[in-house]
Amino acid sequence: AQTVTQSQPEMSVQEAETVTLSCTYDTSESDYYLFWYKQPPSRQMILVIRQEAYKQQNATENRFSVNFQKAAKSFSLKISDSQLGDAAMYFCAYRSAMGYGGSQGNLIFGKGTKLSVKP
């Protein structure tokens, strides 16, 4: 079974600085997707960024980028120029890309990292 581990329960960053959130995962599959979701105090889950395992290029979305190391099964999120609105819980998630049927649609989440942004 696949697992996702986020080893940093809490992180803090100064406004305008850069922070990196760690995520490792365990799988025997070669084809899968990885995601970072943000959950602000409103508890709404918001997709931040997505990475396909078959793509070597790291995904980027504005101030958010990932460092995807497939061999090491590592998927870290870098937030540049941190803003007060970035303060939230961040969840790393895994989804299999197996064929139709079975549990390929399910997201497997880590326990999250609580990010605080200091003004």
Next chain:
Amino acid sequence: NAGVMQNPRHLVRRRGQEARLRCSPMKGHSHVYWYRQLPEEGLKFMVYLQKENIIDESGMPKERFSAEFPKEGPSILRIQQVVRGDSAAYFCASSVNSGRADTQYFGPGTRLTVL
């Protein structure tokens, strides 16, 4: 384009009562997923449905929990005879399909409190 809708946002039930949680997927989405989030935890998969079909319920407790996604209307997660341990946030997500281009979009969640 409206996002995923869930209602109610907050639900309070006494032990032994029934809880019904509703989820309306995004327009054009035919796949629905339910997740549960316990305090200080990540989300845990419960069930995956398409219209009129349960595709995967491997994360669903064997008793008291059921889910449906009828041809017309929202998806319903039903919890019978609730207990205090059912207190959690329940999230629904929807996607266009389950293929390679699939991305799950989440609703705002329903926070269930069992007294």
